[in-house]
Amino acid sequence: MPVTDEAIVRIKEMILGGELAPGARLPKEADLAERLGLSRNSLREAVKALSLIRVLDVRQGDGTYVTSLEPELLLDTLAFVVDFHRDDTVLHFLEVRRILEPGATALAARAMPDAQVAALGELLAALPDDATLDELLANDLEFHRLIAVGSGNPVLVSLLDGISAPTTRARIWRGLTEEGAVARTREQHRAIHSALAHRDAELARALALVHVCGVERWLRDTLGDAGAALARPAASDTPGSAGT
Amino acid sequence: MPVTDEAIVRIKEMILGGELAPGARLPKEADLAERLGLSRNSLREAVKALSLIRVLDVRQGDGTYVTSLEPELLLDTLAFVVDFHRDDTVLHFLEVRRILEPGATALAARAMPDAQVAALGELLAALPDDATLDELLANDLEFHRLIAVGSGNPVLVSLLDGISAPTTRARIWRGLTEEGAVARTREQHRAIHSALAHRDAELARALALVHVCGVERWLRDTLGDAGAALARPAASDTPGSAGT
């Protein structure tokens, strides 16, 4: 194993072993390099890699620190990785969102504090009727993010945030090509908020499913058979799935 | 922005822009460094970072290549990141799994090819009655992974694989401390397999939920009130949740 990879493992172990607590400062490059038995250059490669995934935070002129390691930090990494996936996997991400979003919404119906539910309503009300596409997108993302936060589960927030990025582009297309989509989306948002306000978890779950499926259906139709086939290649030999 | 970070962005753009297709080979370090206008050392830091998240694949003596960028590669990265989270967030991961696992199982009930369902049954049958804890764990992980694969959604496979890692440890504890857990788990596995074989999606979904909740309930009880409070901090000001 290359010394750099070993350094990554060593640093990871130092963190998991408690030697380096979240927020702790690492020894300076020269010292840590000597301790791990490699050169500064190689150590820097390891630190850079751990820095990209938000495990370490390097500050020039100051020092290198362990981040808080909170689940929210998982977000940026996931989003970064997801960015690399091609458009032909959007349906797979959407399918996962179709599972997560209703679950998160149902949790929010039970756990979301009243103040946050109110804030959610204000967010919807703040959107002007003649909003631009960018405003619509931003409002939509924030709406779903608030619901995820309302679930009280930071891991859920991070995952949904991460996998929502690819579907965002899909929604951009939708806004550009389908006239009634904007009004329908706003209506669905209001309905979800209402269900949350009434603490109706089952209704909220169903509405969220309908909401996500709207995008999915549209996208599936748009991509055509090729897209549908891509969405579930493993099922190619399943009886009955070929008749589409 | 540091030159290294800029190099990461540039390389990312080269990939997203199609200049570097999946599997493509990058120019050699010296050339690429010159082209991006930085030193080899700095470039190597960027490459190392992208290598850690499985975007690039560096082979000594050969060259540096773009990986296939398939969703499966998201797996390793997610698992690596998840490793850094403390035990006090296990319940959050478990809660997400409680959402994803039933969804994946329901999908598998419809999409899983017959051959894979059969293989799933053989996996369960292959587990000896006097299996060691390690064997139980491996069999359990493989069981759930096969179901995820059966869903036909590689993104789902990766996510479930990634978030299952932390709960694995929890199941280890369970196996060590609770006598009846092993037999119960095997029984539940058989029931899930049966539901899949009968293509009963709703039953499969319910059984998966029961299965995951078994672990969750046990873990929640074990961790005690402290753990329960940690599981949903955002709800601390929700009426009724303070009565502990």
Added chain:
DNA sequence: GGCAAGGAGTCATCCGATGTATTTCTCGAA
């Protein structure tokens, strides 16, 4: 045709030097 030695190409690692940002300390003015 098979195989092993040799050479070219490429990454791995190190060293030492210099540039730059941040923090801290010093010291004089108000």
Added chain:
DNA sequence: TTCGAGAAATACATCGGATGACTCCTTGCC
């Protein structure tokens, strides 16, 4: 005493070059 400018210390940022190790391909022998 308080405060701010500037110097000093500290730590990361970046560079160029040198050497080693590994892979792959060519070449020539058997």
